[in-house]
Amino acid sequence: MAAAIGAGLPITEASGNMIVDIGGGTTEVAVISLAGVVYSQSVRIGGDKLDESIVQYMKRKYNLLIGERTAEAVKIGIGNVYAADDEVLSMEVKGRDLVSGIPKTLEINSGEIREAMSEPINTIVEAVRITLERTPPELAADIVDKGIVLAGGGAYLKNLDLLLREETGLPVTVAEDPLSCVVYGSGKVLDHIDLLRQVAVPS
Amino acid sequence: MLNIFDALWGMFSNDLAIDLGTANTLVFMKGKGIVVSEPSVVAVQTGYAGQRKVLAVGKDAKEMLGRTPGSITAIRPMKDGVIADFDYTEEMLRYFIRKVHNRKNLVRPRIVICVPSGITQVEKRAVRESAESAGAREVYLIE
Numbered sequence: 001m002a003a004a005i006g007a008g009l010p011i012t013e014a015s016g017n018m019i020v021d022i023g024g025g026t027t028e029v030a031v032i033s034l035a036g037v038v039y040s041q042s043v044r045i046g047g048d049k050l051d052e053s054i055v056q057y058m059k060r061k062y063n064l065l066i067g068e069r070t071a072e073a074v075k076i077g078i079g080n081v082y083a084a085d086d087e088v089l090s091m092e093v094k095g096r097d098l099v100s101g102i103p104k105t106l107e108i109n110s111g112e113i114r115e116a117m118s119e120p121i122n123t124i125v126e127a128v129r130i131t132l133e134r135t136p137p138e139l140a141a142d143i144v145d146k147g148i149v150l151a152g153g154g155a156y157l158k159n160l161d162l163l164l165r166e167e168t169g170l171p172v173t174v175a176e177d178p179l180s181c182v183v184y185g186s187g188k189v190l191d192h193i194d195l196l197r198q199v200a201v202p203s
Numbered sequence: 204m205l206n207i208f209d210a211l212w213g214m215f216s217n218d219l220a221i222d223l224g225t226a227n228t229l230v231f232m233k234g235k236g237i238v239v240s241e242p243s244v245v246a247v248q249t250g251y252a253g254q255r256k257v258l259a260v261g262k263d264a265k266e267m268l269g270r271t272p273g274s275i276t277a278i279r280p281m282k283d284g285v286i287a288d289f290d291y292t293e294e295m296l297r298y299f300i301r302k303v304h305n306r307k308n309l310v311r312p313r314i315v316i317c318v319p320s321g322i323t324q325v326e327k328r329a330v331r332e333s334a335e336s337a338g339a340r341e342v343y344l345i346e
Contacts (some may be wrong), residue, residue: 001346002222002317024226024243025283028320037346042284042321049227067269153226180229180237186220186315186345187231196315200343201327 003151004032006185007175012037012195013082016139017146018050020128021182022154024048026125029131031139035198039134043127047153050075057116064106068097073151076156078110082163083122119158125167132168145192147171151181217304219339220315223335225281228261228328238303242284244268245291246277257291271274285319286326293333300337312338320346 001011009017012035021028024047030040051071058071066074070093078089090109097104113197128148135143147170152159155178164172175181189196220231223243230300241261248258258275259267267277280291296316304312314334318327327344334342 021223023319025281025285026225026319026321027245030320037320040320042319050283056223069269179227180222180240181222182224182227182317183222183231186222186317188342190218190220190231190233190313190315190346196343196345199345200315201318201346 001032001037002185002189003028003031003106003180004030004149004185005188005199006181006183007149007151009149015146016135017136017150018131018143018148020148020152021123021154022046022124022150022157022160024153027127027152027154029127031135031143032064032133032171033139033142035195038136038139039131041127041131042124045123045127046071050079050117050154050157053120054116057112058093058095058106058108061089061112062094062099062106064095064096064104068076070095072090074108074113075117078113078159079117080107080117081117082159082166083111084112084159084162102108102166107154124154125164128164128168132170144170147173149173149175151178153179153182211315215250218313218315219300219304220317221296221299222317223281223292225279225283225319228295228299231304232255239264240301242301243281244274244277245295246271247291248275250274255292256300260295271336278305284324286329287323289329293329296330296333297337300334300339304338311338311342313343314339315343315345318344318346329333 003021004011004019016030027045028042031038051068054071058066072176078091090107090172094105155174218233222229228243232238242265245266246258246264246267280288284290331342
């Protein structure tokens with residue numbers, strides 16, 4: 001919800017807005033209308049899971065054990081989720097060889113990283129698809145026009161918007177400054193106390 | 204009557220919005236923009252008698268991740284989108300709130316905290332209470 005406000009979506013209007021917030025630990029897909037969540041889906045896949053899948057991939061394929069921070073650097077550096085062009089980036093990765101036990105350096109390319117991340121990425125795509133399936137038709141019609149907005153750190157993943165466009169056929173946009181979207185959204189409601197009371201979680 | 208006070212307080216208080224994220228925690232201050240943007244990591248040192256103390260929070264703690272000796276653990280209290288470690292989440296939240304809101308400021312801030320949507324009642328309460336103990340006047344949670 002906060003991400004949607006931060007992305008500048010007209011959430012208080014009677015029309016459907018779809019937001020996909022890919023955070024560190026979870027990905028949340030929500031359809032929002034009239035300042036309320038109509039349908040939402042949350043999956044435990046986020047940046048951390050992507051890093052982990054890169055670690056697993058390196059272990060399986062090269063017997064190279066790398067740290068989570070290295071994996072994150074690889075993801076940010078050359079991560080790519082959809083082969084849009086022929087551009088192949090490569091990067092040196094340092095870690096410990098599992099067979100010899102000695103630290104070593106390897107060269108990997110973006111195609112391999114795409115393969116490594118494909119499973120968690122598919123789960124995210126699936127969550128988006130399920131949400132679309134369960135969205136009431138009037139709101140679905142709005143989403144066809146307005147498309148899907150991506151927020152959260154995961155929105156920085158290269159070509160994720162292209163992949164989702166390909167999978168759903170809907171227009172996909174990345175929110176301006178996706179990382180700070182949520183906090184800007186929360187900041188915005190501070191100025192509108194009535195809106196805040198409306199969207200706050202009851203306790 | 205209460206409303207008059209509220210309005211008065213509102214004028215002086217620096218209301219905060221906090222995105223309590225798994226990877227990064229961001230704090231937004233009304234009128235100032237984003238004042239904190241740091242990784243959600245806490246480094247804890249265990250003393251010889253088993254007492255634990257918080258060594259670093261945020262960027263400094265992230266540097267320590269995966270590079271710690273036995274006596275120090277760098278943890279991410281919000282792993283997997285839920286609060287994995289109550290105490291340290293509270294500690295971290297308090298640290299960030301104190302950092303931006305010095306106690307000399309008499310007026311206590313209104314705080315909006317953004318939590319993951321799958322959060323349980325117990326966790327909501329924990330977040331709310333830790334913000335209150337860190338000096339919040341009113342706490343609102345949004346998803």
